[in-house]
Amino acid sequence: MSFFGLDYAKKKESELERKLRANDREYNLSFKYATNAIKTSKYNTFNFLPLNLFEQFQRIANAYFLILLLLQVIPAISSLSWFTTVVPLVLVLSVTAVKDATDDINRHRSDNQVNNRKVTVLIDGELRSEKWMDVHVGDIIKLGNNQFVTADLLLLSSSEPLNIVYIETAELDGETNLKVKQAVMVTGDMGDNIHNLALFSGEVSCEPPNSRLDRFTGTLTNAGQKYSLDNDKILLRGCTLRNTEWCFGLVLFGGPETKLMQNCGKTTFKRTSIDRLMNVLVLCIFGFLAFMCTILAIGNRIWEQLWGSEFTAFLPRQGGVDTPFSGFLTFWSYVIILNTVVPISLY
Structure with missing residues (x-):
């Protein structure tokens, strides 16, 4: 609507x-009833990009890789270039956006064809040919x-x-x-x-x-x-x-x-049973990833406390970073390193 x-x-x-x-018409127009024009398309020139991106990021995998991209631009925790995530993510988003745009252009053409059909209307005592939308x-x-x-x-x-x-x-x-x-x-x-x-x-x-x-x-x-x-x-x-x-x-x-x-009904973002299943699978995989990263971060915390000082000549510690905070940063570092557990190529 x-x-x-x-x-x-x-x-x-x-x-x-x-x-x-x-x-x-004057009496009927006072009620502000809808005209006979229809609109089944979802987007226009101005709202396509933000609305389409909003719909695409409802896929959990897309949201996951966006968060991963944000983590990779933080030097304290990132050991990989942000290019490794942004290129495949942009590729997936672009292909989907082109497909959605093509579908919506076809809807606009269909709406335009229907709205401009001709019909005979009785106006001021004579029959006139008018467009459906009028x-x-x-x-x-x-x-x-x-x-x-x-x-x-x-x-x-x-x-x-x-x-x-x-x-x-x-x-x-x-x-x-x-x-x-x-x-x-x-x-x-x-x-x-x-x-x-x-x-x-x-x-x-x-x-x-x-x-x-x-x-x-x-x-x-x-x-x-x-x-x-x-x-x-x-x-x-x-x-x-x-x-x-x-x-x-x-x-x-x-x-x-x-x-x-x-x-x-209103035209909505297409979500197939495969999409819903993949969302569940990605959540399960992400839970497994979070569990692995937690275990590794705890192991790092224990190693740093017991033996880390013996290896400072080889692994110098960053100044101003205490051991507990180091474990927190390590958790996110492992999330980045193990990000391929969720394959973006799946889409």
Whole structure:
């Protein structure tokens, strides 16, 4: 939901009922409903590097080698060049970043293609061709045979007897058999009369955006009369109109608020079962490494105390470093020396 900002997220959380009026953009815009534009990509030019690095360092091995790199720049404990860690780490991060960037560029292209599809919208008493992303809640749109449903719509009328339509929902539930939807009789009588459709000012009160594909509850109020609405009168985004010459629909939910997008969820950092298993393995290996380094540091402490003074001619001690602190530094020195216990090439 970051595409629409924090205000939209807060509004959406507090929305308990959706209210809209047909052919009245000014009224509907006052509720600040989402437009029909979608965004499935994760990054943009400005946040790609910090966000991608943050996600990559959630892998424990990457975080381990970053800490190791920081240790290697401390002369008091490092006996190896920092190049031995930074080169493979940068290589692993770069390859993963290029892969993630390529995937996200493809998402941007897909979003752009969908958002710029054309649909016929009834505006100011005439039918106009508009982009999908410019469609708003409360607009009346016309769909043709084999055309994708632009947003979540209340079916108003159709070319078929009894104002029924046939839709294919393969993109929603994987089912290829056609389903039948039927308009409310009071709106079905308008047919394809543009004048009557343009004068239609019915008000809809319905449930807020949600991910339930098989349920819908709402009420249509027109000329003082109320009509119950259910799932059989709703066309969902992602469906395809079949065996129906034309139909008109009233936009109830657009873009990220449609049931299709509500079920898609937010695009997240891909984490496979292998990634999770490797995190556990790296933690176990790091625990083993810490145990070995602790034993070696304790052994160094004992050796320094008992026999170290006899070898000062060969192993001079650093001035100002006492024996206990020397053992602490030795622990981290062994961490650096034995860093290949966790192989970065594994990734």
